Amino acid sequence: MSKLKVLMFGWEFPPYKSGGLGTACYGLTKALAKQNCEITFVMPVTPEGATAKFVKLIGAANISKNVKIKTIDSPLKAYMTSTSYEEEYHVWGNSKKKQVYGRDLYQEVQRYSALAKHVAKTEPHDIIHAHDWMTYQAGINAKKVSKKPLVVHLHATEFDRTADNPDARISHIEWQGLQEADKIITNSNFSKQNIIKHYKIPAEKIEVVHWGIDDTPVMNYVPIKKDKMVLFLGRVTVQKGPDYFVEVAKKVLQYEPKTKFVIVGDGDMLPKIINKTAELGITDKVIFTGALSGDDVHKAFQTADLYVMPSVSEPFGLVALESLKNGTPILISKTSGVSEIVRNALKADFWDINEMTNKIVSVLRHNALQEELKEQGTKEVQKYNLDEPAKKIMEVYKKLK
Amino acid sequence: MTNACLYFQVHQPFRIAKYTLFDIGKHTRYFDEQKNKEIMQKIAGKCYLPANHIIKELIHKHPDFKVTYSITGTAIEQFQKYAPAVLRSFKELADTGKVEFLTETSHHSLSSLNNKEEFTTQVKQHQKLIKEHFGQKPKIFRNTELVYNNEIAKTAKELGFKAILAEGWDGILGWRSPNYVYKAKDAKIRLLLKNYKLSDDVAFRFSNKQWSQWPLTAEKYADWIAPIMGDSVNLFMDYETFGEHQWHDTGIFNFLKHLPKALAKHNISFQHPSELLKIEPKEELDVPNTISWADVERDTSAWLGNKMQEAAHTKAYELRKDVLASGDQELIEKWRKLTTSDHFYYMCTKWFSDGDVHKYFNPYDTPYECFINYMNILQDIADRVEAKPGLFDSIKKWIR
Numbered sequence: 114m115s116k117l118k119v120l121m122f123g124w125e126f127p128p129y130k131s132g133g134l135g136t137a138c139y140g141l142t143k144a145l146a147k148q149n150c151e152i153t154f155v156m157p158v159t160p161e162g163a164t165a166k167f168v169k170l171i172g173a174a175n176i177s178k179n180v181k182i183k184t185i186d187s188p189l190k191a192y193m194t195s196t197s198y199e200e201e202y203h204v205w206g207n208s209k210k211k212q213v214y215g216r217d218l219y220q221e222v223q224r225y226s227a228l229a230k231h232v233a234k235t236e237p238h239d240i241i242h243a244h245d246w247m248t249y250q251a252g253i254n255a256k257k258v259s260k261k262p263l264v265v266h267l268h269a270t271e272f273d274r275t276a277d278n279p280d281a282r283i284s285h286i287e288w289q290g291l292q293e294a295d296k297i298i299t300n301s302n303f304s305k306q307n308i309i310k311h312y313k314i315p316a317e318k319i320e321v322v323h324w325g326i327d328d329t330p331v332m333n334y335v336p337i338k339k340d341k342m343v344l345f346l347g348r349v350t351v352q353k354g355p356d357y358f359v360e361v362a363k364k365v366l367q368y369e370p371k372t373k374f375v376i377v378g379d380g381d382m383l384p385k386i387i388n389k390t391a392e393l394g395i396t397d398k399v400i401f402t403g404a405l406s407g408d409d410v411h412k413a414f415q416t417a418d419l420y421v422m423p424s425v426s427e428p429f430g431l432v433a434l435e436s437l438k439n440g441t442p443i444l445i446s447k448t449s450g451v452s453e454i455v456r457n458a459l460k461a462d463f464w465d466i467n468e469m470t471n472k473i474v475s476v477l478r479h480n481a482l483q484e485e486l487k488e489q490g491t492k493e494v495q496k497y498n499l500d501e502p503a504k505k506i507m508e509v510y511k512k513l514k
Numbered sequence: 515m516t517n518a519c520l521y522f523q524v525h526q527p528f529r530i531a532k533y534t535l536f537d538i539g540k541h542t543r544y545f546d547e548q549k550n551k552e553i554m555q556k557i558a559g560k561c562y563l564p565a566n567h568i569i570k571e572l573i574h575k576h577p578d579f580k581v582t583y584s585i586t587g588t589a590i591e592q593f594q595k596y597a598p599a600v601l602r603s604f605k606e607l608a609d610t611g612k613v614e615f616l617t618e619t620s621h622h623s624l625s626s627l628n629n630k631e632e633f634t635t636q637v638k639q640h641q642k643l644i645k646e647h648f649g650q651k652p653k654i655f656r657n658t659e660l661v662y663n664n665e666i667a668k669t670a671k672e673l674g675f676k677a678i679l680a681e682g683w684d685g686i687l688g689w690r691s692p693n694y695v696y697k698a699k700d701a702k703i704r705l706l707l708k709n710y711k712l713s714d715d716v717a718f719r720f721s722n723k724q725w726s727q728w729p730l731t732a733e734k735y736a737d738w739i740a741p742i743m744g745d746s747v748n749l750f751m752d753y754e755t756f757g758e759h760q761w762h763d764t765g766i767f768n769f770l771k772h773l774p775k776a777l778a779k780h781n782i783s784f785q786h787p788s789e790l791l792k793i794e795p796k797e798e799l800d801v802p803n804t805i806s807w808a809d810v811e812r813d814t815s816a817w818l819g820n821k822m823q824e825a826a827h828t829k830a831y832e833l834r835k836d837v838l839a840s841g842d843q844e845l846i847e848k849w850r851k852l853t854t855s856d857h858f859y860y861m862c863t864k865w866f867s868d869g870d871v872h873k874y875f876n877p878y879d880t881p882y883e884c885f886i887n888y889m890n891i892l893q894d895i896a897d898r899v900e901a902k903p904g905l906f907d908s909i910k911k912w913i914r
Contacts, residue, residue: 471534481825
């Protein structure tokens with residue numbers, strides 16, 4: 114049987130990434146390469162000659178011989194998602210510049226999309242697979258050229274990223290991609306229901322493929338600490354609910370005053386959150402580390418007694434699985450894809466400060482609870498590798514081909 | 515050639531309510547009245563009432579039909595509160611003279627493993643209850659979930675029982691048959707063993723279409739029992755098997771209806787456990803390690819197998835002395851309801867990861883939720899008894 118050729122449009126790829134999308138694309142291509150399929154991964158690159166270096170860094174061969182990295186010459190940086198765009202937007206805080214910048218982002222998405230036609234002509238393929246809104250137009254264009262089926266993969270919607278205050282331009286592109294797709298893949302039922310609700314997409318067009326985590330073992334770290342520690346780790350944006358986290362911290366401290374709260378991550382809400390901890394009078398209890406990478410992430414998890422993910426809207430929430438892999442129990446928002454599959458976890462509504470407090474205090478007070486969650490969670494997370502999702506996606510490809 | 519001994523276990527726990535950190539110190543509404551009422555009334559309609567009706571008919575139709583029950587104190591209290599018709603129908607059955615009742619712990623607890631004093635108290639409470647409601651003083655003891663070891667047998671003997679029930683598990687029997695009367699190690703008390711293969715054919719496998727023997731008819735079942743040699747084939751199972759674990763449409767009630775006639779064809783009659791007391795025990799069985807009738811392991815891991823279960827159980831019994839010293843009867847009774855084994859069962863993580871459905875209805879989303887509620891409740895009790903140690907005693911003195 115000849116190999117299935119996939120032309121994949123992405124936006125970022127490790128180590129050059131800002132969020133979960135790069136990790137997801139890395140994991141997916143790695144696992145798909147184990148199936149009988151050959152992937153050409155197309156992405157925008159930076160103009161400063163980082164291109165060659167970047168491709169080398171990834172080294173298609175490092176993942177597998179079945180993945181080729183193809184770059185389109187474009188002045189965009191790889192991490193330019195709508196969110197990072199918004200981060201810049203806030204940092205600049207200048208309406209004139211904001212517009213200029215905004216025009217650039219959409220122009221670049223357009224340029225990337227236009228170049229996709231050329232790639233579609235030169236790269237032989239059976240299936241087109243596009244990840245998130247930035248690449249949807251590229252996927253549509255490629256389909257126009259090659260007439261091959263288009264799979265649109267939705268990792269997050271504009272509604273998730275903005276907590277239901279979408280930028281109409283982005284949501285329009287998103288809608289268009291979902292319309293033109295022959296099949297849509299979401300990472301959870303939660304996301305599936307979201308796009309049925311917001312974009313009126315027929316349910317039968319959507320395939321849910323729950324995500325998994327790379328099975329490479331993590332480093333072992335023996336933390337030195339005095340007090341119990343509760344962790345937030347993720348982009349400090351409205352989607353991730355950091356404001357709820359600090360409110361919970363305030364309440365937990367009334368019962369367990371020796372607890373430390375650590376916020377790992379950057380984002381447009383960071384100044385607001387820092388101010389809020391001051392207002393709440395808990396600055397000495399909350400530690401901000403900024404964004405961490407590599408082993409520091411594992412160290413953060415392994416130092417924590419509990420990881421809290423109070424996301425307002427989380428299409429999947431891979432970071433929760435990462436926490437379990439590090440042996441750290443999790444308290445996750447019910448509005449998350451990951452809560453659909455993980456059983457050995459504490460769950461609460463992100464807005465339910467009392468319930469989150471109740472559960473956090475229980476973990477802090479009862480070692481037995483923490484240890485049992487750790488033991489069972491570490492065992493359970495081994496089930497969620499990437500081979501299963503890759504197999505399911507292969508099935509989607511085969512049905513379309 | 516043998517006889518059959520049918521014994522049914524009747525039990526319902528007082529399931530605990532959602533009790534958060536913010537409830538501690540505010541109130542003692544530990545139990546979910548609404549849920550307990552709903553479940554009791556549902557099971558009364560699906561199981562207890564129709565099953566009792568059939569048993570009553572069978573007693574009238576078949577002169578040698580006999581049956582044995584063990585009904586927990588918590589179940590009796592729930593009958594009184596939520597389904598009085600069920601209690602009345604059990605009393606009617608008791609009046610036929612064909613029904614024997616066993617003694618167990620009033621609160622279906624695992625106190626036999628932790629606290630001999632509490633165990634004794636609960637056994638005596640249950641004896642009182644059975645006397646009060648059914649006019650019998652049972653000579654035979656049945657421990658929660660058939661939890662058994664040499665020590666428990668000795669204690670049961672000390673409490674005056676003539677026989678004790680246990681799982682007829684291969685792990686303690688070896689090559690021996692469960693269909694004979696045995697004797698406990700170093701204690702003059704008979705051991706009546708459950709024939710788990712035949713019991714579980716009904717209790718667990720009855721409706722399983724993948725089972726090679728499906729469908730199971732009363733006639734086929736009687737054919738299996740007929741050639742057995744021994745003193746008694748002990749068929750022990752949850753009463754909820756009828757209509758609740760095995761639904762009505764599986765034919766389970768028809769099976770029960772036809773069983774006496776099918777057995778009579780083979781000249782097999784029914785007997786009560788107390789009738790086995792005249793039989794000389796075959797041998798002494800040494801059971802140093804605790805066994806039960808649960809799971810493939812037949813141990814106590816379903817209730818005390820993980821860290822949460824251990825911590826919760828230990829903490830509950832640590833509070834006992836202070837709770838009793840408070841003299842607050844209402845609080846003492848609430849604490850006793852917390853010793854019911856089901857609470858610990860709901861904290862079990864053994865099958866949880868696989869998403870397996872528990873044998874029992876589990877009222878909580880996760881074992882962790884159950885643990886959190888339970889520990890918050892214990893914290894509330896601890897605070898209460900600490901706040902007023904012996905308060906009631908001093909008030910009593912002062913009134914005097």
